[in-house]
Amino acid sequence: MSVEFDRAPSRLATIKDDVFASVVVLLVALPLSMGLALVAGYSFENAAAVGLISGVIGGIVVGLLSGCPLQVSGAANGAAVMAAVFIKDLGFEVFGLIVMLSGVIQIAAGALRFGPVFRAVSPALIQGMLAGIGLLIFASQFHVMVDDTPPGTGQEFGGVINLWSLPVAIWKGVTMEAHEPAALIGLLTIAAILLWRRFAPRWLSFIPAPLVGVGLATAVAAFFAFDIKYVPAPDDLLAAVSLPTTHTLGRIGEGALWAAALSLAFVSGAESLLTATAVDAMQRRTPRTRYNKELVAQGVGNFLCG
Structure with a gap:
């Protein structure tokens, strides 16, 4: 009687899939990182650099230290909107x-082993x-999609103003x-995403819909040389990159800064x-x-992004 064991594929056998997956993640995360930098309040001139550097830190540094082998770290919607509020209330110079x-x-x-508490x-x-x-992001970025400035920017109840x-x-x-x-490029992006999710051929369904939308819209805008804003x-x-100044570090004792930091850390x-x-619930091949x-x-x- 012979017994056969399931063997995990060798690293060499999976490297092609890993490289392809990495390229897909790169192409999806690149516009997302820059876009959320704009949502957070960075200028068009700095958004690309800030988004790229943050993406590199999330992909390489956090990826190497991560306790979840299949999770990709990067810019997050919740953090971007919170960042915009902190910048408005406390000033851009202390946001880092x-x-x-x-x-x-x-x-x-994490050192005190509070990680599982977050799961509660x-x-x-x-x-x-x-x-x-x-x-809130939709309300503000819809205005950006038509090359306009959100009217609620910097105002009290700005999200309500943008929606209204x-x-x-x-x-x-x-x-x-x-x-x-x-507006046409924005609508094309949305339509491409929705149609790809609904009608994508089975053999191409592994390509994420946002990647298709961004790629198609970028190609059309470049081909027709549309007069629109570019990052x-x-x-x-x-x-x-700028290091904290002594003046900024002098504000470290302010309670409002710690409250903001605690909120951001928790969320x-x-x-x-x-x-x-x-991610754990979706697969059984890698450690929990x-x-x-x-x-x-x-x-x-x-810490490094700050």
Whole structure:
């Protein structure tokens, strides 16, 4: 009688799939990282550099330290909107310090083995929060989609103002020549994503719909040379890096900064660990997530990004 054992594929046999998956993640994460940098309040001139550097830190540093082998770390919707609020309330000069402090809190929480505590947070709570954040992002970025500035930017109840003024953005995209090309590209992106999810051939269904939408819209905009706003590519990535000044560090004792850092650490930590739990539920081939290690990895990433 012979007994056969299932053998995991060798590293060499899977490297082709790994490289392809990495390229797909890169192409999806690249516009997302830059877009969320804009949502957070960075200027068009700096958004690309900030998004790229943050993506590299999430992919390489957090990836090497991660406690979840199949989770990809990077820019998050919830963190972007919270960042915009912190920048508005506390000032842009201390935002990096807030992110650094949130990383320190996460590292300490992981070292003290508080990782599983984050799993006690109801997924409904996190999903509800993210749905609200997504609505705010939609309200502001719909205006950006037609090459317009969100009217609620920097104002009290800015999200409500952006939502209320959506018909104005639609009117501009339909009737004003200066806004029509951007509106067409935005609608093309949305249509491509929806149609790909519904009608993609089975043998191509592994290509993510956002990648198809972004790729098609970019090609069309370039081919027809549409006069729309583009996020400028940085000549020097390191030009976006700035270390905290002594004046900024002098504000480290402010309670508002620590409250902001604690909020950011909790929300981003819970979101990451709940995602890791979902990844575990989807597969049985890799070891289960080590929550404390994953929390420390996220903390290191946030510290470096800050």
